[in-house]
Amino acid sequence: MLSFILTALGILASMLLQTAILPGILPIRVFPNLLIIITAANGFMKEENVGITVGFFCGLLYDVFFGEVIGFHALLYTYVGFLNGKFSRVFYPEDIKLPLALITVSDLTYSLICYVFLFLVWGKVEFPYYFLHVILPETIVTLIATLLIYPIILKVNEWLRIRQRRREY
């Protein structure tokens, strides 16, 4: 239950941080994708089902506010959560390389799919331009955001796990 509440709060916090707080304080044009971070982290830290659920709700939240149709981003985030959940078996809290790599790859793939379905299908074929001006900057700022946010998510997750184990005995 506590884990559920904390996850829901995490989703809400990243949405707010991404849409309402960061644009006010950071003088940059491209913003990190915190929803991807929270989806991927819940995937590889816990299990597929958690990743899928978190991803679904992150995407749905985004769709309701900014999506042209409801469901497109929800579907994308769901798959991000699922695929990251596949790595929960090889995840060790001490290792930061795997999370960084997974989140970066997730964001890159997500952006590429967005480009294909939102831009390429409308005949906007200048891929190098979009790659250099949107996809790459977003991946880089997301990587930086991961370095700052991931330790917090990890701490909360570890605390929850220890608490869970104590209750089981």
Next chain:
Amino acid sequence: MSPIVKRKGERFTLPSKWLLFILTIVCTALMIFTFATDVFDKPFRSIVGYAVVPFEKGIGSVGKWFSGRKDELAQIRSLIKENTELKEQVARLTEENTLLQQDKYELNKLRQLFELDEQYEEYHKVGARIISRDSGNWYSAFVIDKGEKDGLKVDMNVIAGGGLVGRVSGVGPNWARVTAIISDNANVSGMTLATEDNLIVSGSLKGMNEGVIYFSKLVDSKEMVQPGDKIVTSDISDKFLPGLLIGYVLTITPDNNNLTKSGTLIPAVDFEHLSEVLIITDQKQTIEE
């Protein structure tokens, strides 16, 4: 838990493949439904209207406070360098000054909005504050703190600082999404004010980064349109009210077909620093089917 002896009453868990399968179908169905109808839009938008938007509204004011503090710090720092002996006094005065200045800026901004109000006097308008921006980096949309309850409807025009900002593309009970005209998925039918030649203004990501909007399909056989000409929304647009200022022509080049021209225009609105907008509640008259 031992792997062999399953505890009685262990919670049933759905295999992840099945969950994924179900959600895939749910998402696809939602996509098809929301593309065809807007039956689902309303409940979803109401839910987020009560779950998320109040936070965003709160953050909007906190964000204002933060950026205010940031300005203060910057100003205080430069003054300290100049007058070390008057440090404390200057700091105190600066703080006071900044607060007053902020009031002044707000006053100016409101005065500008008021002037704009007079310019487009014949329309009824509602003022709104921007509370969040599109979290993706592809399109340019934002959320404002007024919604259905304030009489907003989809396709209402949004203006600020002397020109057209965009149109309302989604409404919740207490919030609304505005798609800016610089967004990659936005097209506006416009015309030159002087010669009344029609053209299409298309927002694009590329133009957004360069601070311009592209236009195309301008028929100008008499070579009358010059850089600096005003572009306004056209009479034939089905979503935008006629005569709203979009921007000024920057460059103009003939197309390969030698019939039409295209080029760039500078938007009348400073999209980087938008905080308050006006929504025109009058809508373009459309022919009922």
